[in-house]
Amino acid sequence: MGKTACPATAHALAPPAACWRTSLTRDNEHPFFRPLWRRIAAVCACLAWSVLEFVSKAPTWGFIALAFAAYAIWQFFINYRPPPEDGGRPDRPTE
Numbered sequence: 741m742g743k744t745a746c747p748a749t750a751h752a753l754a755p756p757a758a759c760w761r762t763s764l765t766r767d768n769e770h771p772f773f774r775p776l777w778r779r780i781a782a783v784c785a786c787l788a789w790s791v792l793e794f795v796s797k798a799p800t801w802g803f804i805a806l807a808f809a810a811y812a813i814w815q816f817f818i819n820y821r822p823p824p825e826d827g828g829r830p831d832r833p834t835e
Contacts, residue, residue: 768815779816786812 773779790805 783812
């Protein structure tokens with residue numbers, strides 16, 4: 741989808757289907773995650789949770805927490821593009 745703006749909707753909780761994808765914000769684009777230390781802390785929290793689950797003999801939850809950590813590494817380090825200083829969305833290739 742291109743960078744077209746969604747038309748105004750009659751009800752804020754029910755955006756039109758054509759605008760559904762552009763109305764969502766990706767979590768890794770939130771300005772909260774701009775500092776590197778916050779992204780590292782989020783990954784470390786997932787890893788610590790995983791260790792806690794493995795130590796307490798709950799391997800299923802340990803693997804789930806490891807999956808969260810892997811997803812966080814992907815989103816916050818491999819696929820991360822910081823938002824621009826003006827508060828807009830980072831440029832992404834059109835799909």
